[in-house]
Structure formats: structure tokens, C-alpha cells
Amino acid sequence: MNFSRLCTPNEHLINRRQWLGGTAAGLLGLACPTLADELKKKAKQVLFVWLDGGLSQLESWDPKPNTQFGGPFRAIPTAVPGIQVSELLPRTAKQMQHLAIVRSLCTKDNSHSAGVARIQRGDPKNRGVTYPFFGSAVAKWLGAGESGLPPYIWIKPGSGGFIPEDAGFLGPKYGALALGDGKPPENLLLNKSLTEADDIERNELRAKLDQRYAEQRRREVVEAQQYIFDMAAQLRKHRAIFDQSTFAPKDVERYGSHEFGRHMLLARRVLEAGVRFVKVNSYGWDTHGDNFNGHANLVPKVDQAFASLIEDLADRKMLDNVLVVMMSEFGRTPRINGHIGRDHWPEAWSLVMAGCGVKRGVVVGKTNNLGTYVDGPEHDIGHLFHTWFKALGVDPQNNEYDNNRQPLPIAHDDCQPIAELLS
Amino acid sequence: MLRPASVIAVLCAFAMASVVSAEPLHREIDRLIAARAGDVPAARPADDAEFLRRIYLDLAGRIPSVQEARAFLDDESTDKRAQLIDRLLASPDYPRRMQEQFHVMLMERLGDHPEWQKYLRESFAANKPWDQLAREILGGGLQDGQPKGAAFFYAKRLENYGQNPVDYPGLTRDVGRLFLGMDLACAQCHNHLFIKSYKQADFQGLHAFFQNTFLAGGLNIGEKPTTQKLGFQSVFKKEPLETAPRVPGLPELELPAIEKGKEFIKAPDPKTKAPGVLRFSPLAKLAEQLPTAENAAFSKNIVNRLWWVMLGRGLVHPLDLHHADNPASHPELLDLLAKEFVEHKYDIQWLLRELALSQTYQRSSVLPNAAEPPSPALFLVAHEKRVSAEQLLHSMLEATGERANVKEGTALDQLQLKFLRAFANPRREPEDTFNPSLKAALFVLNDDTVLGWLNPKSGNLAQRLADLQDADKLAEELYLSVLARRPTGLEKQEVAAYLMKKGDQREQAIKHLAWALLASTEFSVNH
Structure with a gap:
């Protein structure tokens, strides 16, 4: 029997003033107040790069050249002596002094449909509830901050809109604002029949009506309505962020003029604007056939944009406060199949992270000589959720969700932070 | 007054x-x-x-x-x-209104089907009693002579959604919520932790009605024979339990011993995809046992929901948490x-x-x-009640005097889709509270649709207003058209002053005035 989005009996009680899509609420009210106040000063942010499908660890962070399953690519040295990565990552190799590689991932799901959500929800113990994605969780714990923008922005190819599903039991207001193709929400720009002066004038007329209507009525309704109109105005004020035509040509060249490059450049802007959590998706990481040409095509684009962004965050001193994670749903099989492809492999794979108190220039964990299994302690996604939360100042030991009186740990109860990753 | x-x-x-x-x-x-x-x-x-x-x-x-x-x-x-x-x-508006209301309440934006809409419209036009509606919907259209459209309630919920398996627990939950006012979701894996009367056996008993249902194609619901009780156990206490189909509060069904091979009165036809007729059909039993006068939960749920439709809040609130500790x-x-x-x-x-x-x-x-x-x-x-996407569309057409310019059929359907995108909740989110959204605000602010209606065209509001030279008369026509009330003295003065200020930009002034009323909270809620 499958489990639907269950165990949210009181969810109707939650005031669903969700962000776009459904509803709206005071963004500053999103996070639990005391913690939010404390964290606001530090202004921690997250960049979460999701390579949808599976990046081959052997063609990226854990190369095994000249071994049975190693494939054709060489390993190259990085800025940190003793650490090598695949030759498909030459630019990122030069940023290794900022990065931490984890080579000991061992997760539990190798099916696509379940994998994305399972990993991004941190694969907690099944208590019959749908956990939030990492982005929604961070939105909940750290709030929107003072950017005037939503706390969780998702830059992705394809369609956009508000994605409430990511929020799970937290309720739709913690969902993601997806910028499909990096574009702003529909109807954000002023209708072409209107001037800025028109817009101010008509909204003054509207505000006057609302004020009069509100005078003798319960406050909530008018306030919620006013809030979303203010938010619309705020977002439009920030519309320059979404205008990709104003990217500096030099930056476009560095990040790459391809889709992922532009989206990562947009991510930098959105982070600079103070958005709490930015997710960037790249699709097509499913090389069951022709794995090596596939990676030779896909990885360099990621290398270019990722290395540029790390370099920029470091230059801007943002890396102290921005947690960067780049990962997939799973790794790929060491065994090379009959289609010269690699299949799904959750048993032993890698990810890369940086910033926000994560140790710099380190590799944590290792696989055996053939790269088939983890050699030493294995790390599930739950360990990483503990690590990330801890890096963000939300210690899973001291914080838990309150799902209408049902206390829930924020990360898998049997996992702990990976101490070697945290400085 | x-x-x-x-x-x-x-x-x-x-x-x-x-x-x-x-x-x-x-x-x-x-x-x-x-x-x-x-x-x-x-x-x-x-x-x-x-x-x-x-x-x-x-x-x-x-x-x-x-x-x-x-x-x-x-x-x-x-x-x-x-x-x-x-x-x-x-009036003919009434069945349409109830069709929209019950569609939103029962389907929660999961999807739509013309047969379902027709079924609802005809049912409310005939003022069909609620117990009959519930029998038809819960029976899944399996019996001969049952209206096909009623089966959509199940059909949509028995679909695979993307790569996900059929959400049977979700179906069970919805039947409990929408027909009995009981959200048994938390009792799927164990007795409810906070609600004493919601037992795992209630969830599983209700669930057992649906365990063998499937979507045979189109609106055809099929049932495989139910010969065994449904096994389950609590996640807290590993002890095997079982239940036959059972409506909460009623005894379990007796599973009749039927000789293998003789389960069907009418065998399924693989050619026509007709699902066949079972000798013992749990869905038929559910339709017989749940919507009855003896089942207090059934009547209390619906009167509470109709109360909510009119009064904006349930006597029992939230609507699907009827139980002793939430009187x-x-x-x-x-x-x-x-x-x-x-x-x-x-x-x-x-x-x-x-x-x-x-x-x-x-x-x-x-x-x-x-x-x-x-x-x-x-x-x-x-x-102050939420105005649904449907109510908003009809109301905006009425307010702007554009109703005559939009033909029933494709044009109206396309507008409806636009309004649903802008104003409806996401799938599975009950639309039981007023919750304004940013995308709705952006739609009202900048989409061509609504703004286009404010350009003068024969007989529409903007044209009627343009033809009125007297500012007081204009204000009255405007407020009556959009807010269904006459303006106060102060409001008349403001309209006059604004028109004066805009001078020869009269058309634009009228457009801004009308837009402000349409975008106002007073228009956006049912107060």
C-alpha cells in the first residue's frame, strides 16, 4: 500500500496564506520568530544545485582511472594537493580549495519517480507524513529575510509557477516560486496599456476603497489582500533581477551561454538580492546508454558555471554565509552496461558542497578501489540533512517540527552530522 | 440602517x-x-x-x-x-452555481469531465436529494441505469498520477472526509494519536471497500471479486489484524462464500472494457449503507457543509474533523x-x-x-467568504457588462481556464477559506483579459459610463454595476473629483475607477 500525503488532519486550521499560487502571509512571519531573529543577523543562504537523475561519480568527484570500471577519462590534480577529480572538471578543480567532496554516499532508492522527492525531503523515518523539501524546510526555519522576495526560489528549465507540493506538511506557503526558463512569474510586468503613473493612480484608488471597507470589519481579510498587492509591487520592483539581457557579457562568457550557465548566473543575482534558498535544476542526467559521451557533453557545462559561481561567491566574501550543495538523486553503476551506459547506483556515490562553515579543500569518505562500494562509514541523505542544518545554525538536536502537535524531527533520527565536514 | x-x-x-x-x-x-x-x-x-x-x-x-x-x-x-x-x-443560475460548488468541494481541483459536469447540472436542476446523489457517486455507476458521470468521483482518484501508483489511501481519505466529515488519514497506520474515536480499523474498514476497485477505462469503474478480509497492522503494535469492508460506526460486511468462477453475474468483457457486474459488490454495499438516515455522520456532514456554503464557516470546524473533542x-x-x-x-x-x-x-x-x-x-x-474562480468569472463578466460578448461554449471555457489558473487552489487543497494569492493579484493587475473588458465597447460598463455626463450618475452606475450598491456621498465626491482632475483623459479615468472597484477587497470577497 502506498502512503499518500497523510497525517495532516488539522491542516485546514493552518492559515494557508501561501506564497504565490495559493496565498500569502507576512514573510517575516514565516520562520519561527526567535530563531529567525537570531539567524537573520548572520543571513545564511543556500544554493542547491540539483542534477536531475544521476551524475556519475566516476566521471566527476570520484574518478578511478585505469581500473575495471573506471571508464576512459583521466583524473586531474586540483588546487588542493592530493585531491583529484575527473578531467571533465578542469575549472572546478581550480576551485577545490573552497570545496568539500563527499565520496561515501549510500542512499536507499534507485527509482526515479520516488528518488527526487525522497532525497530532497531528506528520507526521514516514515511517520506517515510528507516531509518538506530542503528548500521549504530552510524557508520555514530561516524565513524570507529582508529581501522582499520569496524565501525559496527555484530556477529551472521548462514551466514555472508556484510549486506548493515541495512544502509537504508545512503547508503551501513554504512552497517554491519556480522561475520557468529563468523567467519571472506570469503577469509580473506592467500591462503595456499602462504607464507607471497609471499604475500608481489606480492602486491609490483601490487602496482608498480597501481602507474604507476595512474600517469596520475584521482585519485579516483586507490585510491578506493588501499583502499580496504589496508583494506584487515588491517583486516588480525587483524585476531587473529577472532580466537576463543585462547580464555582463564577460559573465555570460565565464558561466557559459548555455541554459545552465544562464541559470547559474541568475542564481548568483538572486542570492545577491538576498533570497534565502535558491535551487537550480539541470535535467538529462540519465545516461543508461552512451554514458561517456553523455558526460563529456553534460559535465563541462556544469564545470564552467559551477566553478564560476564558486569563484564569484568567494570573491564577494559570500561563501562564508552561503551553503552550496550540488548533487543528484543517486550515482551511477560502476558496471558499464551493454549500451556503454551506467545505470542507477545509490550504493556508493558522491556530492560536492561548500561555504557556510563547511570545511574547505577536503574529501570526506572513500570508496573501494573499484568504486563499487563505500569503504568505511557510509553516509545517507539523513546525515547530510543533519550536516546542512547544523551548518545553517538550525541544530537538529534542538529543533523539531510541530505538525499540529505531532512532534517531528527535522532530519532522520538515526543520523548525525558528518563531523569531518564542519569546521 | x-x-x-x-x-x-x-x-x-x-x-x-x-x-x-x-x-x-x-x-x-x-x-x-x-x-x-x-x-x-x-x-x-x-x-x-x-x-x-x-x-x-x-x-x-x-x-x-x-x-x-x-x-x-x-x-x-x-x-x-x-x-x-x-x-x-x-432560476437557471442555481443549478449552475451548485454544479460549480459541489464540483469544487468533491473534486478539489483534481480534474474535470464533461459527463460529471452534466451529471451535477442535471442533478441540481432536478433538485435531486443528497442521499440519492451520494448513492450514485459512491456506487461508482456500476449498476445499470446509474448516471455515468457520477463515476468521475472515483475515476479521477483511481487514475495513476504521473509515475505514482493509484492513491487508494487518498481515495479512502476523501470518502471519509467528504461524505462523513472524518479525516481518517492519520489512522491509516495506527489509531489516531489525538482523536480517540478515529481508529485504524475505521480507516482500514473503509479502505476495504476500495481495495479491489480499478479504473477500467474512461468512466468505467471495475471491481475485482472481494473474497478475503483486508489484513493490516499497526506500526506501533505488530499484531496482524483484518477487516471486511465496513462503514465507520457500522458492523463489518459479511463476505459471502461464492464459488470460484461464479463471482460475476455479468462477466467483464475485455473487448468493450465493460467491467462486469459482481454478485457481491463492495461499492454497491457502500452506496447502500453509507448514505442512510441511520448514519448520523452522513447527515451531519452534509448539513455542516451546506451551513458552511452559506455562512462561511462550519458549525463543526474544520469541516472534516467531526469528533467528540471537536464538537x-x-x-x-x-x-x-x-x-x-x-x-x-x-x-x-x-x-x-x-x-x-x-x-x-x-x-x-x-x-x-x-x-x-x-x-x-x-x-x-x-x-467574509471566499469567492471561487467560477463565481469571480461570472461576476466580473456581469460587472463589466461583458457577459453578452462572451458566448457559452469555447469562449467561456477558455476564460474559465484562465480564471482557474489565476484563482483556484492547487490540486487537493480544499477551497474553504479566503486566501488571496500573488498570482491572482498579478492577474488582476496586469493580464489583458480583465483590463480589456474595461475598454469601451457597445453596451459594456465602460461605454455606459462614458455616455453619462453627470458625475453622480456615473458614480451610481459604476458602484451598482460592480459592487451592487449605491455609492455614499463621499464616494460620489471622490469620483467627481477624480474625473475633474483627469480632465480630458476621461476614458482612462473611467478605466482606473472601474479597475479599482474590481480589484478591491469588497469585490473579491463575499461579505
């Missing part, structure tokens, strides 16, 4: 209620609401314009046209409210509504009419003069 007639009506209602018990239901409602309120002051009665707009939105699914508004406000007959209620219940705000009233509804053979029109006639329904949403607003659960002030 207390009208003497209504004051007398209120006084009479209270005076008579104390001596006579066989009162019409609407008087009993007011008596029970007043009894619970004690000294807490209530809002004044809604004035004619408030009542007018509210009753149109609730029973016709739209605001009144400017002619309808004028006619009602100028009507001096003392029983004009009751007359209007009856007129609207008999109705007015338990006697809920019991009375349920009892009378059953006695009136589940007549939805009758109940809506009684609710609409009550003083409780006809309160203003303007707060009484008191330090603290009264608790919402006392029903002493009208709740």
Missing part, C-alpha cells in the same frame, strides 16, 4: 420561539444562535445591498446585474428578500439541521432556503461596536 420590518421580525422570532416549538427551521436557527450568544452583541442586519450581493453570489454564483440590483433596491415590498431567495432558487459550536443546532434535513428527504433547496431566510444569514459583516470582535464561532457577524 435597521429597517423597522426586520426589527419586528427579529423580535417576533424571539418572542414566539419561546412558546412555540414547531417553528420554521430558520427561526429555530436564530433562536439557538441567540441562546449561545448570551450578551455578546451581534452585527446589525445586513442592509438590502449587502443581502442582495450575498444571496446572488451564494445561490446564483454571480453578482446581480445592474438592472437586477436597481430593481431590488428600489422594490418597496416587505417580503422582497424571501421573494428573491425563491426566485434565485428557481459543533452549536451542537443542538447541528442535530436539528441534520434531523430536519433527513425529514425533508435531503432536500438541498429546502435547506438552503431556510438558511437564507434566517437572521443569522442576513447579518452584516460590519462588526458591532464593541471592544472585541465576537468569536467567529458565534455566527454573530457575517463571515
Whole structure:
């Protein structure tokens, strides 16, 4: 029997003033107040790069050249002596002094449909509830901050809109604002029949009506309505962020003029604007056939944009406060199949992270000589959720969700932070 | 603006209620609401314009046209409210409105189907009793002669959604929530932790009705024979349990011993995909056992939901948490509504009419003069209700005078899709509260659709306003058309001043004025 989005009996009680899509609420009210106040000063942010499908660890962070399953690519040295990565990552190799590689991932799901959500929800113990994605969780714990923008922005190819599903039991207001193709929400720009002066004038007329209507009525309704109109105005004020035509040509060249490059450049802007959590998706990481040409095509684009962004965050001193994670749903099989492809492999794979108190220039964990299994302690996604939360100042030991009186740990109860990753 | 007639009506209602018990239901409602309120002051009665707009939105699914508004406000007959209620219940708008309301309530934006819409429309046009509707929907259209469209409730929920398996627990949960007012979701894996009366056996018993159902294609629901009880165990106590299909509160079904190979009266036909007819059909049993007068949860759920449709909040609130620790705000009233509804053979029109006639329904949403607003659960002030995407579309067309320019069929359907995108909740999110969204605001602010309606075209609002030279007349036409009320003196002055200020930019001034009214909270909620 499958489990639907269950165990949210009181969810109707939650005031669903969700962000776009459904509803709206005071963004500053999103996070639990005391913690939010404390964290606001530090202004921690997250960049979460999701390579949808599976990046081959052997063609990226854990190369095994000249071994049975190693494939054709060489390993190259990085800025940190003793650490090598695949030759498909030459630019990122030069940023290794900022990065931490984890080579000991061992997760539990190798099916696509379940994998994305399972990993991004941190694969907690099944208590019959749908956990939030990492982005929604961070939105909940750290709030929107003072950017005037939503706390969780998702830059992705394809369609956009508000994605409430990511929020799970937290309720739709913690969902993601997806910028499909990096574009702003529909109807954000002023209708072409209107001037800025028109817009101010008509909204003054509207505000006057609302004020009069509100005078003798319960406050909530008018306030919620006013809030979303203010938010619309705020977002439009920030519309320059979404205008990709104003990217500096030099930056476009560095990040790459391809889709992922532009989206990562947009991510930098959105982070600079103070958005709490930015997710960037790249699709097509499913090389069951022709794995090596596939990676030779896909990885360099990621290398270019990722290395540029790390370099920029470091230059801007943002890396102290921005947690960067780049990962997939799973790794790929060491065994090379009959289609010269690699299949799904959750048993032993890698990810890369940086910033926000994560140790710099380190590799944590290792696989055996053939790269088939983890050699030493294995790390599930739950360990990483503990690590990330801890890096963000939300210690899973001291914080838990309150799902209408049902206390829930924020990360898998049997996992702990990976101490070697945290400085 | 207390009208003497209504004051007398209120006084009479209270005076008579104390001596006579066989009162019409609407008087009993007011008596029970007043009894619970004690000294807490209530809002004044809604004035004619408030009542007018509210009753149109609730029973016709739209605001009144400017002619309808004028006619009602100028009507001096003392029983004009009751007359209007009856007129609207008999109008072709009523079945459409109920079709939309029940579609949103039962499908929660999961999807849509023309046969389902036709089924709902025809059912409400015929004022089909609720127990019959529930029997048809819960029976899944398996029996001969059952309306096919009713099967959509199951059909949509038995689809695979993307790569996910069929969400049987979700279906179980929805039947419990929508027909019994019990959200048993948390009792899937264990007895509910906080609600004593929600047992895992209740969830599993209800679940057992659906374990062998499947979507045979189109709107055809199929059932595989149910020969065994459903096994389950609690995640807390590893002890094997089992249940036959069982409606919560009733005994388990007896599974008849049927010889293998003889389960079907009419075998499934793989060619036509006809799912066949079982000798023992759990769905047929569910349809027989759940919607009955003996099943109190069934009647209480629906009267609570119809109360919510009209009053904006359930007597039991949230709507799907009926249980001992979450009692109705007015338990006697809920019991009375349920009892009378059953006695009136589940007549939805009758109940809506009684609710609409009550003083409780006809309160203003303007707060009484008191330090603290009264608790919402006392029903002493009208709740500001959400206006659905459908109501909003019909109302905007009415307000802008564009209704005549949009033909039924494709044009209207496309507009409806746009409005759903902008104003409807995501799938599975009940639309039971007012929750404005940014995408809705952006739609109203900048989408061509609504702004286009504010350009003058023959007979539309902008044109009618452009033709009025007198600023007071213009203000009256504008406010009556959009807000279904006449402007106050101050509002007339403001309109005149704004028109004056804009000078020869009159067309644009009119557009801004009309837009401001359409985008206002007063227009966006049913107050």
C-alpha cells in the first residue's frame, strides 16, 4: 500500500496564506520568530544545485582511472594537493580549495519517480507524513529575510509557477516560486496599456476603497489582500533581477551561454538580492546508454558555471554565509552496461558542497578501489540533512517540527552530522 | 440602517420561539444562535445591498446585474428578500452555481469531465436529494441505469498520477472526509494519536471497500471479486489484524462464500472494457449503507457543509474533523439541521432556503461596536467568504457588462481556464477559506483579459459610463454595476473629483475607477 500525503488532519486550521499560487502571509512571519531573529543577523543562504537523475561519480568527484570500471577519462590534480577529480572538471578543480567532496554516499532508492522527492525531503523515518523539501524546510526555519522576495526560489528549465507540493506538511506557503526558463512569474510586468503613473493612480484608488471597507470589519481579510498587492509591487520592483539581457557579457562568457550557465548566473543575482534558498535544476542526467559521451557533453557545462559561481561567491566574501550543495538523486553503476551506459547506483556515490562553515579543500569518505562500494562509514541523505542544518545554525538536536502537535524531527533520527565536514 | 420590518421580525422570532416549538427551521436557527450568544452583541442586519450581493453570489454564483440590483433596491415590498431567495432558487443560475460548488468541494481541483459536469447540472436542476446523489457517486455507476458521470468521483482518484501508483489511501481519505466529515488519514497506520474515536480499523474498514476497485477505462469503474478480509497492522503494535469492508460506526460486511468462477453475474468483457457486474459488490454495499438516515455522520456532514456554503464557516470546524473533542459550536443546532434535513428527504433547496431566510444569514459583516470582535464561532457577524474562480468569472463578466460578448461554449471555457489558473487552489487543497494569492493579484493587475473588458465597447460598463455626463450618475452606475450598491456621498465626491482632475483623459479615468472597484477587497470577497 502506498502512503499518500497523510497525517495532516488539522491542516485546514493552518492559515494557508501561501506564497504565490495559493496565498500569502507576512514573510517575516514565516520562520519561527526567535530563531529567525537570531539567524537573520548572520543571513545564511543556500544554493542547491540539483542534477536531475544521476551524475556519475566516476566521471566527476570520484574518478578511478585505469581500473575495471573506471571508464576512459583521466583524473586531474586540483588546487588542493592530493585531491583529484575527473578531467571533465578542469575549472572546478581550480576551485577545490573552497570545496568539500563527499565520496561515501549510500542512499536507499534507485527509482526515479520516488528518488527526487525522497532525497530532497531528506528520507526521514516514515511517520506517515510528507516531509518538506530542503528548500521549504530552510524557508520555514530561516524565513524570507529582508529581501522582499520569496524565501525559496527555484530556477529551472521548462514551466514555472508556484510549486506548493515541495512544502509537504508545512503547508503551501513554504512552497517554491519556480522561475520557468529563468523567467519571472506570469503577469509580473506592467500591462503595456499602462504607464507607471497609471499604475500608481489606480492602486491609490483601490487602496482608498480597501481602507474604507476595512474600517469596520475584521482585519485579516483586507490585510491578506493588501499583502499580496504589496508583494506584487515588491517583486516588480525587483524585476531587473529577472532580466537576463543585462547580464555582463564577460559573465555570460565565464558561466557559459548555455541554459545552465544562464541559470547559474541568475542564481548568483538572486542570492545577491538576498533570497534565502535558491535551487537550480539541470535535467538529462540519465545516461543508461552512451554514458561517456553523455558526460563529456553534460559535465563541462556544469564545470564552467559551477566553478564560476564558486569563484564569484568567494570573491564577494559570500561563501562564508552561503551553503552550496550540488548533487543528484543517486550515482551511477560502476558496471558499464551493454549500451556503454551506467545505470542507477545509490550504493556508493558522491556530492560536492561548500561555504557556510563547511570545511574547505577536503574529501570526506572513500570508496573501494573499484568504486563499487563505500569503504568505511557510509553516509545517507539523513546525515547530510543533519550536516546542512547544523551548518545553517538550525541544530537538529534542538529543533523539531510541530505538525499540529505531532512532534517531528527535522532530519532522520538515526543520523548525525558528518563531523569531518564542519569546521 | 435597521429597517423597522426586520426589527419586528427579529423580535417576533424571539418572542414566539419561546412558546412555540414547531417553528420554521430558520427561526429555530436564530433562536439557538441567540441562546449561545448570551450578551455578546451581534452585527446589525445586513442592509438590502449587502443581502442582495450575498444571496446572488451564494445561490446564483454571480453578482446581480445592474438592472437586477436597481430593481431590488428600489422594490418597496416587505417580503422582497424571501421573494428573491425563491426566485434565485428557481432560476437557471442555481443549478449552475451548485454544479460549480459541489464540483469544487468533491473534486478539489483534481480534474474535470464533461459527463460529471452534466451529471451535477442535471442533478441540481432536478433538485435531486443528497442521499440519492451520494448513492450514485459512491456506487461508482456500476449498476445499470446509474448516471455515468457520477463515476468521475472515483475515476479521477483511481487514475495513476504521473509515475505514482493509484492513491487508494487518498481515495479512502476523501470518502471519509467528504461524505462523513472524518479525516481518517492519520489512522491509516495506527489509531489516531489525538482523536480517540478515529481508529485504524475505521480507516482500514473503509479502505476495504476500495481495495479491489480499478479504473477500467474512461468512466468505467471495475471491481475485482472481494473474497478475503483486508489484513493490516499497526506500526506501533505488530499484531496482524483484518477487516471486511465496513462503514465507520457500522458492523463489518459479511463476505459471502461464492464459488470460484461464479463471482460475476455479468462477466467483464475485455473487448468493450465493460467491467462486469459482481454478485457481491463492495461499492454497491457502500452506496447502500453509507448514505442512510441511520448514519448520523452522513447527515451531519452534509448539513455542516451546506451551513458552511452559506455562512462561511462550519458549525463543526474544520469541516472534516467531526469528533467528540471537536464538537459543533452549536451542537443542538447541528442535530436539528441534520434531523430536519433527513425529514425533508435531503432536500438541498429546502435547506438552503431556510438558511437564507434566517437572521443569522442576513447579518452584516460590519462588526458591532464593541471592544472585541465576537468569536467567529458565534455566527454573530457575517463571515467574509471566499469567492471561487467560477463565481469571480461570472461576476466580473456581469460587472463589466461583458457577459453578452462572451458566448457559452469555447469562449467561456477558455476564460474559465484562465480564471482557474489565476484563482483556484492547487490540486487537493480544499477551497474553504479566503486566501488571496500573488498570482491572482498579478492577474488582476496586469493580464489583458480583465483590463480589456474595461475598454469601451457597445453596451459594456465602460461605454455606459462614458455616455453619462453627470458625475453622480456615473458614480451610481459604476458602484451598482460592480459592487451592487449605491455609492455614499463621499464616494460620489471622490469620483467627481477624480474625473475633474483627469480632465480630458476621461476614458482612462473611467478605466482606473472601474479597475479599482474590481480589484478591491469588497469585490473579491463575499461579505
